[in-house]
Amino acid sequence: MDDSILRRRVYGADHDDPDPGPRPDRDYGELVGGPLDGLLLDVTGWTGAQLTEEVRLPTEIGRYGPGGRTHYCRREADPARWDWSGDSP
Structure with missing residues:
Protein backbone atom coordinates (compact mmCIF):
# COMPACT_ATOMS: atom_id res chain seq x y z
CA MET A 1 0.00 0.00 0.00
CA ASP A 2 1.35 3.44 -0.83
CA ASP A 3 1.74 6.19 1.77
CA SER A 4 -1.24 8.23 0.54
CA ILE A 5 -3.57 5.29 1.24
CA LEU A 6 -2.00 4.50 4.61
CA ARG A 7 -2.83 7.98 5.94
CA ARG A 8 -6.54 7.68 5.03
CA ARG A 9 -9.43 6.85 7.34
CA VAL A 10 -11.59 3.77 6.82
CA TYR A 11 -15.39 4.19 6.71
CA GLY A 12 -16.88 2.86 9.94
CA ALA A 13 -13.78 3.46 12.07
CA ASP A 14 -14.56 5.17 15.38
CA HIS A 15 -13.70 8.87 15.45
CA ASP A 16 -11.60 8.32 18.58
CA ASP A 17 -9.81 5.24 17.20
CA PRO A 18 -6.06 5.86 17.56
CA ASP A 19 -5.45 4.01 14.26
CA PRO A 20 -8.47 4.52 11.94
CA GLY A 21 -6.44 3.82 8.82
CA PRO A 22 -6.28 0.85 6.49
CA ARG A 23 -4.58 -2.42 7.29
CA PRO A 24 -2.22 -4.11 4.82
CA ASP A 25 -4.17 -7.40 4.83
CA ARG A 26 -7.44 -5.77 3.63
CA ASP A 27 -8.81 -4.54 0.27
CA TYR A 28 -10.26 -1.04 -0.03
CA GLY A 29 -12.08 1.21 -2.45
CA GLU A 30 -11.91 5.00 -2.23
CA LEU A 31 -15.23 6.82 -1.83
CA GLY A 65 -29.03 13.42 8.70
CA PRO A 66 -29.23 10.68 11.35
CA GLY A 67 -30.79 7.52 9.92
CA GLY A 68 -29.92 8.50 6.35
CA ARG A 69 -27.84 6.60 3.86
CA THR A 70 -25.45 7.71 1.16
CA HIS A 71 -25.06 5.67 -2.04
CA TYR A 72 -21.90 4.77 -3.94
CA CYS A 73 -21.26 2.74 -7.12
CA ARG A 74 -17.96 1.21 -8.14
CA ARG A 75 -16.39 3.09 -11.05
CA GLU A 76 -16.21 0.76 -14.05
CA ALA A 77 -13.10 2.38 -15.57
CA ASP A 78 -11.31 2.60 -12.20
CA PRO A 79 -12.54 -0.16 -9.84
CA ALA A 80 -10.50 1.21 -6.92
CA ARG A 81 -12.90 4.19 -6.77
CA TRP A 82 -16.56 4.31 -5.79
CA ASP A 83 -18.58 7.31 -7.02
CA TRP A 84 -21.32 8.98 -5.01
CA SER A 85 -24.78 8.63 -6.59
CA GLY A 86 -27.01 10.31 -3.98
CA ASP A 87 -28.56 10.03 -0.54
CA SER A 88 -31.74 8.48 0.82
CA PRO A 89 -33.68 8.60 4.09
Whole structure:
Protein backbone atom coordinates (compact mmCIF):
# COMPACT_ATOMS: atom_id res chain seq x y z
CA MET A 1 0.00 0.00 0.00
CA ASP A 2 1.35 3.44 -0.83
CA ASP A 3 1.74 6.19 1.77
CA SER A 4 -1.24 8.23 0.54
CA ILE A 5 -3.57 5.29 1.24
CA LEU A 6 -2.00 4.50 4.61
CA ARG A 7 -2.83 7.98 5.94
CA ARG A 8 -6.54 7.68 5.03
CA ARG A 9 -9.43 6.85 7.34
CA VAL A 10 -11.59 3.77 6.82
CA TYR A 11 -15.39 4.19 6.71
CA GLY A 12 -16.88 2.86 9.94
CA ALA A 13 -13.78 3.46 12.07
CA ASP A 14 -14.56 5.17 15.38
CA HIS A 15 -13.70 8.87 15.45
CA ASP A 16 -11.60 8.32 18.58
CA ASP A 17 -9.81 5.24 17.20
CA PRO A 18 -6.06 5.86 17.56
CA ASP A 19 -5.45 4.01 14.26
CA PRO A 20 -8.47 4.52 11.94
CA GLY A 21 -6.44 3.82 8.82
CA PRO A 22 -6.28 0.85 6.49
CA ARG A 23 -4.58 -2.42 7.29
CA PRO A 24 -2.22 -4.11 4.82
CA ASP A 25 -4.17 -7.40 4.83
CA ARG A 26 -7.44 -5.77 3.63
CA ASP A 27 -8.81 -4.54 0.27
CA TYR A 28 -10.26 -1.04 -0.03
CA GLY A 29 -12.08 1.21 -2.45
CA GLU A 30 -11.91 5.00 -2.23
CA LEU A 31 -15.23 6.82 -1.83
CA VAL A 32 -15.38 9.77 -4.24
CA GLY A 33 -17.78 12.69 -3.83
CA GLY A 34 -20.71 13.07 -1.47
CA PRO A 35 -20.55 13.18 2.32
CA LEU A 36 -17.99 10.37 2.67
CA ASP A 37 -15.55 11.71 0.07
CA GLY A 38 -12.01 10.48 0.67
CA LEU A 39 -12.86 7.68 3.09
CA LEU A 40 -11.87 4.11 2.29
CA LEU A 41 -14.48 1.34 2.06
CA ASP A 42 -13.30 -2.09 3.23
CA VAL A 43 -14.34 -4.54 0.47
CA THR A 44 -12.29 -7.49 1.69
CA GLY A 45 -14.03 -10.76 0.82
CA TRP A 46 -16.77 -9.18 -1.30
CA THR A 47 -17.93 -11.30 -4.23
CA GLY A 48 -17.82 -10.09 -7.83
CA ALA A 49 -21.58 -9.53 -7.70
CA GLN A 50 -21.35 -7.49 -4.50
CA LEU A 51 -18.66 -5.31 -6.06
CA THR A 52 -20.97 -4.38 -8.94
CA GLU A 53 -23.93 -3.39 -6.76
CA GLU A 54 -24.60 0.06 -5.37
CA VAL A 55 -23.77 0.28 -1.67
CA ARG A 56 -25.97 2.26 0.73
CA LEU A 57 -23.90 3.34 3.69
CA PRO A 58 -25.43 4.70 6.90
CA THR A 59 -24.23 8.20 7.72
CA GLU A 60 -25.34 11.14 9.84
CA ILE A 61 -23.64 13.69 7.62
CA GLY A 62 -25.64 13.11 4.43
CA ARG A 63 -28.65 15.03 3.14
CA TYR A 64 -31.07 13.22 5.48
CA GLY A 65 -29.03 13.42 8.70
CA PRO A 66 -29.23 10.68 11.35
CA GLY A 67 -30.79 7.52 9.92
CA GLY A 68 -29.92 8.50 6.35
CA ARG A 69 -27.84 6.60 3.86
CA THR A 70 -25.45 7.71 1.16
CA HIS A 71 -25.06 5.67 -2.04
CA TYR A 72 -21.90 4.77 -3.94
CA CYS A 73 -21.26 2.74 -7.12
CA ARG A 74 -17.96 1.21 -8.14
CA ARG A 75 -16.39 3.09 -11.05
CA GLU A 76 -16.21 0.76 -14.05
CA ALA A 77 -13.10 2.38 -15.57
CA ASP A 78 -11.31 2.60 -12.20
CA PRO A 79 -12.54 -0.16 -9.84
CA ALA A 80 -10.50 1.21 -6.92
CA ARG A 81 -12.90 4.19 -6.77
CA TRP A 82 -16.56 4.31 -5.79
CA ASP A 83 -18.58 7.31 -7.02
CA TRP A 84 -21.32 8.98 -5.01
CA SER A 85 -24.78 8.63 -6.59
CA GLY A 86 -27.01 10.31 -3.98
CA ASP A 87 -28.56 10.03 -0.54
CA SER A 88 -31.74 8.48 0.82
CA PRO A 89 -33.68 8.60 4.09
